[in-house]
Amino acid sequence: MLDSLLAGVREDVAQRERAVPLGAVREKAASAPVVRPALPALEQPGVSLVAEVKRRSPSKGSLAAIADPAALARAYEAGGAAVVSVLTEARRFGGSLADLVAVRSEVGLPVLRKDFLVGEYQVQEARAAGADLVLLIVAALDDQQLGDLLALTRELGMEALVEVHDESELERAVAADARIIGVNARDLRTLEVDPGTPDRLVPLVPGDRVAVSESGISTAADVRRAAAGGARAALVGESLVTSSDPEAATRALVSAGLPGVS
Numbered sequence: 001m002l003d004s005l006l007a008g009v010r011e012d013v014a015q016r017e018r019a020v021p022l023g024a025v026r027e028k029a030a031s032a033p034v035v036r037p038a039l040p041a042l043e044q045p046g047v048s049l050v051a052e053v054k055r056r057s058p059s060k061g062s063l064a065a066i067a068d069p070a071a072l073a074r075a076y077e078a079g080g081a082a083v084v085s086v087l088t089e090a091r092r093f094g095g096s097l098a099d100l101v102a103v104r105s106e107v108g109l110p111v112l113r114k115d116f117l118v119g120e121y122q123v124q125e126a127r128a129a130g131a132d133l134v135l136l137i138v139a140a141l142d143d144q145q146l147g148d149l150l151a152l153t154r155e156l157g158m159e160a161l162v163e164v165h166d167e168s169e170l171e172r173a174v175a176a177d178a179r180i181i182g183v184n185a186r187d188l189r190t191l192e193v194d195p196g197t198p199d200r201l202v203p204l205v206p207g208d209r210v211a212v213s214e215s216g217i218s219t220a221a222d223v224r225r226a227a228a229g230g231a232r233a234a235l236v237g238e239s240l241v242t243s244s245d246p247e248a249a250t251r252a253l254v255s256a257g258l259p260g261v262s
């Protein structure tokens with residue numbers, strides 16, 4: 001799955017680059033609104049919530065129509081989320097950079113560009129659209145690419161959520177000096193969600209990094225489980241976008257992550 005996803009992403013990037021060359025995107029990134037630092041938002045005591053705008057997915061198909069992504073993000077903010085994640089991949093997730101621009105202009109939280117970033121063009125695009133944080137998936141990048149994209153992300157003032165799925169990817173993320181390390185319970189090759197993956201890997205994330213537990217989180221008990229392993233944040237998509245009251249659903253997960261709640 002990951003390889004075919006990446007092939008589509010590369011085609012789409014090449015098409016966008018033919019329409020708007022890298023130089024123009026760099027210029028736009030240089031004059032984008034100032035970055036909202038994501039690290040302090042994720043380092044609050046307890047488990048912070050990263051709430052995701054996600055219309056559909058390869059594993060589940062259509063999840064929610066989300067006609068107004070900014071309204072959804074406002075509900076997340078009102079419910080106490082620390083960061084909003086916007087899936088911008090179009091083919092499989094139905095997202096776009098326009099969603100990110102809309103969300104960023106209507107909430108005061110840091111915003112994550114959740115996509116499959118494979119080169120400079122997408123990092124510059126992310127900043128140009130106002131992103132404060134980008135996703136870098138270790139399985140999609142070699143060490144050189146990971147280091148280069150992380151360095152570029154920081155040059156532009158942003159941080160990266162560096163995503164891993166097994167011990168060797170975690171070692172690579174740590175060696176690349178990732179400060180925010182996401183452990184995805186979803187295996188991006190098989191799409192299976194195994195909560196045992198963050199249970200196993202989050203405790204291995206060094207204490208000077210921020211560990212984020214990702215995918216398959218829908219209940220207060222799931223958030224408490226993430227907290228027990230040492231996660232500083234939980235990234236949640238499906239259970240929030242499919243809720244009839246996303247603000248209340250956000251608040252329930254945020255409350256479960258407050259320090260002292262067990």
Ligand SMILES: O=C(O)c1ccccc1NCC(=O)[C@H](O)[C@H](O)COP(=O)(O)O
Pocket residue numbers: 001052054057058059060184186188191214215216217235236237238239
């Ligand atoms: O969600 C998928 O099916 C998926 C498939 C292939 C690559 C990535 C995928 N999802 C991206 C994510 O990491 C999730 O959107 C995110 O962790 C939230 O997960 P969930 O709460 O289970 O929607």
